[in-house]
Amino acid sequence: MEIIQIKSLSGYLNAIKKVKRYLLNNGAEIWFRGVSDKSYELLPGAIWRGIEEGRHQAIIEEWVNEYLLYSSEELSDGFDVYALAQHYGLPTRLLDWTTSPLIALFFALEKDEVNENRVIWAIDPFELNKKSVEWEGHISISDRYLRKKFDLDKYLPEPLGGYEDSEMLEGPIAIRVQPRNRRLVSQKGCFTLHGTSTEKIDHVLSPVKKGIVKLELNGKRTREKILDELYILGVSEDTIFQDLDAFSKRLKRVWGINN
Template sequence: MTTESVVTTIPDYLSLVLSISAEWGSRHGDIWYRGIAREDMELLPGVKWRNISASNEESLISGFLINGKSLFKEDVNCQWQLYSMMQHYGLPTRLLDWSKSPLIAAYFALEAENDVDRVVWVMDPFTLNEINMDRREVFVPYKDLKEETNVDPYLPKVLRQDSATNTQPFPIAIEPPYTNRRILAQQGCFTVHGTKSEPVNVQFERNNSDRIRKIKFCKSAVATLRSELTLLGVTIDSIYQDLNSLSSHLINSHK
């Protein structure tokens, strides 16, 4: 079973994160974090938790390509960049967002107005890839062109150059090939999921690995945790990097 800890303040949270980092012998970027606004939500991407079939996934992507091309604001240099863009703009994909920053993950865990416990997952992405690809490295699509590190088989069929069907079963960790201001600000990264609807934490548990942890924020502590994040400068405008979020931050700061 995954080790679970409960914290009620940001200092306690950061102390725990530093303790995990020291235990794992990790540097910045070696540990990934995912904040979730409901404890009962699993570590599954949109296509999986929505139970979207492979054929419907292909239809969604085709619709995005047909109707959205004229709206693209960025140059697209590879299919992974295009797939990341779909995730960024809210299309259900097999990409699951993570961050290299524990504070940013805490923000996402606390963002929604839900009267429930929240959670931040802490993961070693190198161990995930060692489990599922037998390589202790994080893959970079488009740059990793060697056969043994080629992750293109994880792409949906409609985005594959060879039009083959994805047959990869388990998730792996990848660096985003698509970087805009928001992804950079959020220190974003992904797990990309295969054919099986199996949460990320199950990969570690099945292999008796402790390189994933669960940190819970009790609902009674949410107000305190949010206030402490704001004092540290982790606010909606710093996360989303647009004028709408700046306006929201200014309104909230003058309440």
């Protein structure tokens, strides 16, 4: 696995060009994930928290029964409901990725951390699916042929139309869902989805030549400088999250108001 050290925004952009041209097999479609601490593993929340599937299903069932009390986004497809739960912080077997390297960089830098060791991951989603289900491409949930071919509903928790635990497929796979919520659109979101597998994405792809790249960014000064440059470019809290909480957070930052 290639590891690149990042010290500036221009250095990051040059690294992304290198990743696209030389370091991943499919430079036309690269997925990125930024994390604020290099110790954070490429595992979805339900898995790294050790939530067993029966408990996970109970949590999702409660979400299904009550989320419309707090949202006007009535959704009919189980994957859309699952993605909405993920975007609002519920532990799922989904892991967030983005097709935008700048959005991934923002997520890596946004949060204050004691250890200023941050990572942006870049993967070839085609290689992940090729390894997991022998399909060289991403898998669109809206594609009826692919949904049936790969029994995709068997990755869903039972309350969302999935199957019993014993029938769940392994994964992980790279999927796209239709952008039916604002955050998914603004963050250019896509997902990897685990089934029964608990293997980290980097472990799955490490044996694959040109399957994954790790970009590391260290130091408080580097973080602050690049974050300021992202703000100048219009990459900020409210453009990413597009809600009033994020808008308020940006105003407090701009006007120097501490929490």
